[in-house]
Structure formats: C-alpha cells, structure tokens
Amino acid sequence: MTIAITEQDRVRLAPGVVLRHDRTRDQWTLLGPERVLVLDEVALDVVRTCTAEDATVGTGIDCLAAQFSAPRNEIAGDVLELLRTMRERGFIAS
Numbered sequence: 001m002t003i004a005i006t007e008q009d010r011v012r013l014a015p016g017v018v019l020r021h022d023r024t025r026d027q028w029t030l031l032g033p034e035r036v037l038v039l040d041e042v043a044l045d046v047v048r049t050c051t052a053e054d055a056t057v058g059t060g061i062d063c064l065a066a067q068f069s070a071p072r073n074e075i076a077g078d079v080l081e082l083l084r085t086m087r088e089r090g091f092i093a094s
Contacts, residue, residue, distance in 0.1 A: 007058030
C-alpha cells in the first residue's frame with residue numbers, strides 16, 4: 001500500500017542520497033546507493049524547494065506556483081505525484 005504525501009509533510013533526501021551536479025553532462029542528479037535519478041529543471045526545482053530546511057510540501061508548492069505563474073492546484077497535483085514516485089524509488093523520505 002502506498003501512503004500519500006500531503007502538503008503538511010516535510011520531505012528530505014533519503015539517507016545516503018545526495019543532490020549532485022554532473023559537470024561532464026551538465027545534469028543534476030540524485031545519487032543513492034546503487035541508483036541514480038537524472039533531474040530535469042522542473043524536478044530539480046521541486047527537490048530544492050520541497051526539501052529546503054523548515055519547508056513543508058505545501059510551502060514548496062506555493063513557491064513553485066509563484067515561480068512558474070501557474071495555477072496552484074495544477075502545480076500541487078504534479079508535485080505530490082513526483083514526490084510520491086521519488087519516495088517509492090527511495091530518493092526522498094518524509
């Protein structure tokens with residue numbers, strides 16, 4: 001059973017996972033034990049915003065909606081789905 005991530009949750013990088021910039025390929029990645037996830041610009045913004053110290057997922061969504069001048073409800077759905085997938089794959093923890 002998958003437990004949903006909510007806007008009240010505080011997420012962080014999972015133990016052993018680091019955010020790194022691959023200078024050779026000019027790509028941001030999440031590196032974990034025996035796994036890697038290449039982030040596009042939007043996913044990078046989500047990770048940085050939602051894992052910031054003292055941030056909740058909801059405050060991250062607010063920042064992203066303002067940054068992209070997009071409807072908050074649309075941003076919220078996409079962010080929650082992305083974070084859920086990242087948690088299932090072991091890249092973030094809540």
